Amino acid sequence: MYKEIYDFAISRGIGSAGNTEKRDVAAYIELDREGNYRVLEARSKDERKQKVLCPKTPKHLAISPVCEKLKYIWPECAGNIQGKTEKIKHEEWLSCMKKGAERSESIAIAYKFLNKIEDSPEMAQELWIKLESFKIKPGEFVSFRIDGKNLENETDWKEWFEEYCDDIIRSGSDEKMPGKKIVSCITGQKVDPIVGKFPKIMAPQTGSGVPVFSNDQSSVTGERCSFHSFGDSGSTACPMSKEETEIIKAGIEYLLTSENNHDNNFGIMYWFDNPDAFNLIKKAISIGDTDFDELMDELEETTERSQGKEEKYTAALQTLIKKGKEIELGKVSGNYYIMSFDVPAKGRLYLSDYHKDTYQNLKASIKKWYKDTTIIDSRSNFEYRITNLYAILLGLLEKKDVKDKFKQAKKELGMDIKNLLNAVISDQEIPVRILHKVSHRVDRDILEGKIIPDIFYLQLIKAYLIRKGDVEMENAMKLNKEYNGIYSKGYQCGRWLACMDYIQFLSAQKGVNVSIAKKYYKAMKKSPAKIFTMVNDNKEHYLGKLKSRSMFDKIFGEISNSLNGDIPAHFSIEEQAAFDLGYAQQRMVFMSAKNKNAENKEENENE
16 A cells, blocks of 8 residues: 555655655755856745755755755854764765766756855855845755756756666665665665654644654564554554655645545545546545536546646656556556545544555446436436435435534444445445435335335435346336346335325325325335235225226236245345335336326317
């Protein structure tokens, strides 16, 4: 999981192998193209809140050719107390600048300026007085600006610096770096173990910040080592360097702040191999996203489309490719990645439920979800489908008159929210607890006098039964008279009760005090054989009062042939749900026929 976050950060240019860091630049020294000093510009407090992404070598005593602390650029600067570290880092920094000047014009200009300062004590003293007047402290970062362009934004030094850092990593040793090496679980290279504190995630969800990893200083090697922080049974050691954890930290912070890579309500963060991929996950869970046609266009797309940023993305991955990484380049056939995150009150970032699959499988899963939840209302011939996960949660809420509906959903549904997410994007089963809840709601709708229960419940029932293995249920978008799937007993008994309830209504001249459905619906689901025998005795009585009974005789005949005299004493929860679906779809057909007859009668009267 950490490896994937690391690769994501590098592929997006958020970080690379130990060579970037956001720094608080206090001032810029502006130069012309000849390396002559122009002006010193100090950044305001507000400007300094926006940290600058700068290159940094992957070393214990890391240095940056673009932005470094004043005391490392000029250890003898006024007010600075020189020490061993300052001298060592100053020498390394000058060496790095000299090598960079051989390959980069912009660094060569800065290096030329440094030589001028070295050769002119008067110029140096004047600059140091200027720095002191702006209250730039020795421990604050200073950078360069050449002809109005910040050095960190130049591009001519980047290729050289990548190679410079790779040489350091490949060397696997540095006399100035104390302690033994460890083999990184991220890159497989020998790296320096973490000797200080672990970096903290700083994102809106984390308040003052939380550690990226749990850790253990008393590990076998005696070095500080990171561990999976999401509560695996038996923690898994993740040896890595400080630079690698910084990259992972940058990747997680990006995911937690980008609106296209996380959802706080569902507690998930996600990304795609291809940065241009259609954001199917966001679309499938979004609140009130009405652009369904756009989503369906993507789901129906069968050919791989050319992506506008593919070349840029490919270039960003070259560092990984050189190291033998097998990375899917920017095609929509790449992978997607998703995991849950939690920030407990005690201050630990927990990452869990990591999952990856292909983008094409994600498309197929979401498309299947829409198909599985499609119900056609026979009264209007309108197709209903559940278009996003948030709609499911709202539909399942028992207590709807609350301000924070998602918070209420978490109270009522708990872990089933995550299971429902997996059902949508990974074609997994719907939790059985959801089926119990839905079937109970159908009972309540019927007892409250509704002729047809909420279609939303029927959609979830149909999808649940399909994912339990009843493939014939796929053809039950509307009444399927020939349905003979796993749960056909329940479905046909539901149809039978709908017929009994309707012929009771048609045969009553002065209305019905208590309908058959209202009186026996719940009992029929629990004891079908008993209630069938009890109620079926009234069938001929009701049919005998009708002007025309042929249609109903035909329907009862279909149901009888399907049941074949075998009505169970009890229904499983799945059969009860199939009962709900059969009842509702048969009633829809009756209401559709009734509306059609009324329309025909009105047309005849108007002729």
